Amino acid sequence: MPTLPSPAASFGGGGRAVRVSVASAAGFYPAAYLLDRPVLALYALFTPIAFAVLSPLPGSGRHRAGSVLRAAPAAAATIALGTVLATTTWTAALGMLLVALVLTFGAVCAPRLAGVAPGLQLCYILACFPPYAPATLPERLGGLACGATALFLCELLLFPSPRRPSYAWRVADALDLAAHAARLTRRADPVDSETIRRLRTTGRELRFSCQPHGGRPTGAGRSDRALAHAGSATRRLLDQLAALGELPPAPADTASQALLHGLAATCEETAGILRGDRPAGGAELIEEMTARFLDERGDPATASRDRPHELLRRRSTLLTVAVSTVTARTAAGLAAGGDRAVPGLPHEQFWYAGLSTARLWLVRVRGNLTPRSVVFQNAVRTALGLALARLVAGSLDLSHGFWVLLSVLTLARTTAVGTWSAVRSAAAGTLFGAVLAGALIIGAGDATAVYAGLLVPMMVLAFSVGPAGGPAWAQGLFTLVVSTAFAQIAPVTWRLEEARLVDVLTGSAIGLVCGLLAWPAGARTEMRRSVAALLRATAPVVRETADAAAGHGAGPRTDASERPTAGSSWPALHRLRIAEAAYAQFRTEPALRTDDDGPDWLAALNYGSRVLTGAYWLPPARGAPDLPPAARQWMDTAARQVAAAGLRAAELPRGGVRVRFAPLPSVPPSAMTPGAWSLLVDLEVWLHALAADLATATGGSRGGRGEPAAATPTVKSSRGAVEEVTGPPRTRWRDRRPTGEACAARFRGRRRP
Numbered sequence: 001m002p003t004l005p006s007p008a009a010s011f012g013g014g015g016r017a018v019r020v021s022v023a024s025a026a027g028f029y030p031a032a033y034l035l036d037r038p039v040l041a042l043y044a045l046f047t048p049i050a051f052a053v054l055s056p057l058p059g060s061g062r063h064r065a066g067s068v069l070r071a072a073p074a075a076a077a078t079i080a081l082g083t084v085l086a087t088t089t090w091t092a093a094l095g096m097l098l099v100a101l102v103l104t105f106g107a108v109c110a111p112r113l114a115g116v117a118p119g120l121q122l123c124y125i126l127a128c129f130p131p132y133a134p135a136t137l138p139e140r141l142g143g144l145a146c147g148a149t150a151l152f153l154c155e156l157l158l159f160p161s162p163r164r165p166s167y168a169w170r171v172a173d174a175l176d177l178a179a180h181a182a183r184l185t186r187r188a189d190p191v192d193s194e195t196i197r198r199l200r201t202t203g204r205e206l207r208f209s210c211q212p213h214g215g216r217p218t219g220a221g222r223s224d225r226a227l228a229h230a231g232s233a234t235r236r237l238l239d240q241l242a243a244l245g246e247l248p249p250a251p252a253d254t255a256s257q258a259l260l261h262g263l264a265a266t267c268e269e270t271a272g273i274l275r276g277d278r279p280a281g282g283a284e285l286i287e288e289m290t291a292r293f294l295d296e297r298g299d300p301a302t303a304s305r306d307r308p309h310e311l312l313r314r315r316s317t318l319l320t321v322a323v324s325t326v327t328a329r330t331a332a333g334l335a336a337g338g339d340r341a342v343p344g345l346p347h348e349q350f351w352y353a354g355l356s357t358a359r360l361w362l363v364r365v366r367g368n369l370t371p372r373s374v375v376f377q378n379a380v381r382t383a384l385g386l387a388l389a390r391l392v393a394g395s396l397d398l399s400h401g402f403w404v405l406l407s408v409l410t411l412a413r414t415t416a417v418g419t420w421s422a423v424r425s426a427a428a429g430t431l432f433g434a435v436l437a438g439a440l441i442i443g444a445g446d447a448t449a450v451y452a453g454l455l456v457p458m459m460v461l462a463f464s465v466g467p468a469g470g471p472a473w474a475q476g477l478f479t480l481v482v483s484t485a486f487a488q489i490a491p492v493t494w495r496l497e498e499a500r501l502v503d504v505l506t507g508s509a510i511g512l513v514c515g516l517l518a519w520p521a522g523a524r525t526e527m528r529r530s531v532a533a534l535l536r537a538t539a540p541v542v543r544e545t546a547d548a549a550a551g552h553g554a555g556p557r558t559d560a561s562e563r564p565t566a567g568s569s570w571p572a573l574h575r576l577r578i579a580e581a582a583y584a585q586f587r588t589e590p591a592l593r594t595d596d597d598g599p600d601w602l603a604a605l606n607y608g609s610r611v612l613t614g615a616y617w618l619p620p621a622r623g624a625p626d627l628p629p630a631a632r633q634w635m636d637t638a639a640r641q642v643a644a645a646g647l648r649a650a651e652l653p654r655g656g657v658r659v660r661f662a663p664l665p666s667v668p669p670s671a672m673t674p675g676a677w678s679l680l681v682d683l684e685v686w687l688h689a690l691a692a693d694l695a696t697a698t699g700g701s702r703g704g705r706g707e708p709a710a711a712t713p714t715v716k717s718s719r720g721a722v723e724e725v726t727g728p729p730r731t732r733w734r735d736r737r738p739t740g741e742a743c744a745a746r747f748r749g750r751r752r753p
Contacts, residue, residue: 015159016052017463023048023154025456027146028485033452038489041134043143045485046126047075048151050119053463054410057115058214061160071116072148075123076141082127083137089394092128096405097387099124105379109220109364115213118409121386125405128390153256167215168335171231172271174202174238175328179267180323181241186260187197191245198310199245206231209587211436217335220364225352230274233327237267240321250314255296259318262289263325270329273336280338283329287344290322297678309664312681319682320419323617344638346616348569372533373578374526374585377519378414385412385514389507398506399499403482407507410513411471415522419515422471423508429472430504433479434497440480441487442493451487458484475504523586528652530579531604531697535650537572538611539643542690544568544613546639548619549683550632569615599652600697607693614686625676630665635683637662642690649698656698659691 027044031037051057051071057064078099100121107114127140165173181199184191205629206215208228217227266286272278297315327349330342334353342350352360369374389408393401413419413427444450462477479500486492519526583601627635641659650656664684672680 014460014464015161016056017460019151019154019158020048020463021456021459022158023052023147023150024459025151025556026154027143028455031143031146031426031453032488034561036141039139040143040146041489043126043140044146044150045081045143046122047144047147050075050122051116051148052155053467054122055116055119055225055734056467058212059161060163061155063214064161064545065155067112067116068148068152069157070112071119072144074116074120075144075148077118078124079127079140079144080137082124083134083140085430086128086130086132089391093387093391095128095146096390097383100383100386101379104374105365105368108368109361111214111216113216118151121409122406125386125390125402125409129393129402164212164215167211167217167231168227168274170206170211171227171328171332172274174206174234175267175271175274176724177202178234178237178241178325178493179264179271181238181245182260182264186257187266191242196242196245199238199242201369203235203242206235208584220361221357222340222352222355222360223337226331229350230270230328230331230335233324233331237321237324240317240324244314244317244321247314248310249318250311252312253315255293256315257319258597259289259293259322262286263321266329268324270325270332273329273332273338273625276336278621280333280336281329282333282339282342283326286322286326286329290326293322294320296718297674298460308677312678315678316682316685321696328452348573348612349616360634367574367577368581372526372529374414374523374582377526378585381414381514381518382409382412384518385511388514389510392510393503394505396506398503399497400503403500403503404507404510407504408511408514411508412511413589414519414585415524416512416515416520418522418590419512421590423512425452425470425472426475427505427508429474429476430479430501432472433476434501436476437480437483437500438494438497441483441492441496444487446459446491448488453482453589455484455488457480491502522589523582524589526582527579527586527601530575530582531599531601532650532652534575534579534608535604535646537568537575538608539646540568541572541611541615544642544644545615545618545640545685546635549679550627550635568611572608572612572615576605576612579605579608599699601618603693603697604649607690607697610686610690610693613683614690618682618686620679627675627676627677627680628665628667628671630667631672631676631680633679634662634665638687642687642694645691646696647750649694652698656695658695661688661691 024045024047027047030042031041031044051068052064057067059067081095081099082092083090103113103117103120107117117544123144177198181191184195204210208218209446217224218230219225266283269278269281273280282456326345330345332352334340334342334350340353342353352363355363366372370376385408386405389405392398393404398404407426409417411422413422439456458477458481462474462481466474466477479497482500483492483496486496579601583605586601638661641661645657645659664680
């Protein structure tokens with residue numbers, strides 16, 4: 001047996017173990033001893049186990065109790081379906097295939113369904129095995145009702161877990177920190193290293209991997225999408241404020257100070273919206289202030305000629321902060337149920353705002369109906385494994401055959417290596433538990449009182465130590481639990497342990513075969529494929545964004561939300577979502593030793609996000625400013641260098657990919673307007689950030705053999721975001737500033753002409 005888990009880890013789950021044990025015993029003992037209804041007792045026993053152990057519901061006690069209530073009707077439906085389809089082995093196996101596929105794949109749309117899916121599958125497993133007895137359906141549903149009611153009450157009353165801050169509150173706290181940092185920067189006070197560290201640390205803590213499973217806004221609905229969007233924009237905002245604080249000091253800039261004041265106020269207001277203290281609203285005010293800032297930045301009378309490049313770089317960074325604030329404010333309003341209209345903002349960025357919930361679910365399902373989706377792969381693997389296990393258990397007429405399916409359900413992993421590790425430990429634990437249970441049965445014989453007295457302590461021990469100790473302890477202790485439970489329902493001998501051992505080994509073998517045949521590498525191979533596809537899909541977006549910024553083939557547009565890069569950004573956005581799902585699963589799988597020296601997948605996702613954010617905001621809405629040929633040539637060459645580097649990075653070459661940038665062209669100040677200079681520096685900041693992301697993603701920043709050393713980009717790469725990362729400067733506001741009648745129409749919620 002593996003090493004005994006630490007007491008701290010075991011005691012940490014002690015409250016849950018007591019709740020499950022009391023809930024199971026509350027229905028099992030009366031049904032078995034007072035009513036003499038073994039079927040009722042069996043379902044009353046396994047219902048709390050299904051929804052509190054096999055499906056460990058997250059959140060506070062009240063939240064878990066609500067999840068049990070919502071899952072009860074679906075559990076009743078699966079029990080009824082399993083009871084009806086138990087007539088033959090083939091119908092039961094086909095039903096298992098359908099139930100597992102729907103529940104596992106449907107979890108991609110509803111996080112709540114993902115939490116209870118294993119429990120619902122167990123309900124079908126219990127009901128679909130012989131004997132075929134439709135007349136027992138009322139008893140089965142009665143046992144479900146007793147177990148669910150007892151678990152509901154225990155979650156509310158027995159060691160209730162405290163309520164943790166929601167993801168919206170965490171984002172609100174991060175926005176308060178952003179407001180504080182913006183005020184420090186506005187007062188020209190140096191941003192100390194401790195504040196910069198807090199900004200970056202708080203941003204990293206907003207990652208979904210740092211949130212409890214039940215608190216992650218991963219649903220397909222508008223509110224969850226908008227809250228996740230607000231969280232990613234806030235992470236980006238914190239990182240940009242930290243980068244702004246690290247820049248060299250620049251001359252006093254009244255326009256920047258005014259914008260920083262507006263950013264701080266907007267961050268505080270957005271935090272109030274997320275906490276429910278303020279009504280949901282749009283980002284009109286900060287949009288207007290950003291437009292005014294862009295006007296002053298491009299005004300020759302106010303443009304500074306002292307250290308123009310440093311000042312422009314600082315202003316470009318400040319504009320990235322402003323647009324991240326606009327994104328966070330708009331997304332927070334959508335998450336709080338505000339107006340669905342987002343006039344003037346990029347349609348692709350807020351494409352979900354005006355769609356119905358049913359349409360958003362359909363988009364999520366269609367986006368994952370591809371063999372390249374890890375969600376699809378996991379659903380198919382799980383469904384085939386459970387259906388095959390039901391077919392084998394029925395064909396071989398294994399006694400207590402549902403243990404075969406339970407083994408597949410609990411031991412299957414997303415990789416063959418992970419499945420083998422779990423199976424090996426589970427086999428050892430089951431053998432050890434079977435020996436102990438056999439000795440108990442031989443020693444106690446038909447003394448039912450012994451089993452009745454041991455059941456609750458055994459459950460408390462199994463449900464506290466088992467989850468903390470891993471598959472070996474979980475399977476071994478659960479063997480003791482089921483042995484003491486079944487000994488009270490019907491006469492048993494030591495051969496019960498033999499049957500359980502055979503069933504567990506059979507289920508383990510089936511799970512291992514499915515793991516070897518169906519995508520055995522899990523998300524590792526898919527991570528390479530999806531990132532390569534993402535890098536290829538973003539290459540044309542980089543080129544088209546630079547062309548649009550330079551004015552090549554981009555005429556005036558009547559709608560600011562219609563962009564010349566819209567056609568190429570949709571495929572890139574789809575590839576980014578697929579790659580994000582693969583990365584989320586990749587982080588849950590056991591790491592190989594070679595992973596530390598491999599590609600940095602998070603940096604690759606950051607690159608894709610940064611490309612799309614640039615496509616959203618960089619191209620001017622009504623034509624590019626007049627640029628000299630040398631500046632246009634530099635923009636074209638640099639963008640194609642980055643696009644070509646992205647295509648090379650898709651092959652993950654040894655030694656990494658690095659981009660050698662030429663400096664900005666030496667153009668006399670009189671040859672370019674301040675607006676043209678700003679646009680040129682904006683694009684420079686964006687392209688250097690992309691180059692840094694590519695170097696980090698492929699290992700080029702660590703050096704290696706291959707290409708000659710490249711000029712080190714002067715903009716640091718963000719490593720903290722998955723959805724959307726540092727955005728480029730926003731030149732388009734100059735052409736759609738909400739002033740005069742247009743501004744009044746904007747505040748009334750109408751789209752500007």
